[in-house]
Amino acid sequence: MWRFDWTEAMSVAIEELDEDHKRSVRIMNLIGAAASAADFSNAEKMRDALAIDLAQHFRREERILARYGYPRLKTHILGHRAANDELQKFAQVIKTRNVIAILGALDDLRLFFVERLIIDDIDYKWFFLDRRIVPEFSDEPAVESPALDSRD
Numbered sequence: 001m002w003r004f005d006w007t008e009a010m011s012v013a014i015e016e017l018d019e020d021h022k023r024s025v026r027i028m029n030l031i032g033a034a035a036s037a038a039d040f041s042n043a044e045k046m047r048d049a050l051a052i053d054l055a056q057h058f059r060r061e062e063r064i065l066a067r068y069g070y071p072r073l074k075t076h077i078l079g080h081r082a083a084n085d086e087l088q089k090f091a092q093v094i095k096t097r098n099v100i101a102i103l104g105a106l107d108d109l110r111l112f113f114v115e116r117l118i119i120d121d122i123d124y125k126w127f128f129l130d131r132r133i134v135p136e137f138s139d140e141p142a143v144e145s146p147a148l149d150s151r152d
């Protein structure tokens with residue numbers, strides 16, 4: 001069974017954004033479960049849900065980083081764009097309806113998530129911690145996830 005576990009090492013020390021990241025991990029696990037069961041239409045649906053979910057996350061992360069003057073925002077945005085490209089490529093692999101290929105590509109996506117996105121995010125973790133800034137989310141729109149309901 002394909003599995004991806006969020007760990008404390010991935011924490012950015014900002015609860016709202018950690019919750020976003022945990023949600024992405026949960027959706028990836030749903031993709032893994034669907035692909036393992038050769039349920040390709042569900043795998044596709046979950047991939048689309050992940051794309052929507054991440055788009056909302058990227059927007060709110062970029063707004064927060066801009067608001068507090070994070071100096072490496074441009075590079076950070078490029079990482080988000082690269083993630084969108086990875087998700088597009090992944091959509092093509094799902095279309096092959098080949099379980100081994102899909103799970104392999106999902107492994108690559110997990111690696112990208114951990115080695116690129118989270119490492120980029122850990123950089124802003126220190127930006128906020130060093131300045132003792134606790135970012136404010138009260139005027140941020142809530143993220144609505146099409147893949148998960150409140151019981152997940």
Ligand SMILES: [Fe+2]
Nearest residue numbers: 061117120121
């Ligand atoms: Fe990010």
Ligand SMILES: [Fe+2]
Nearest residue numbers: 021061117121
């Ligand atoms: Fe992030």
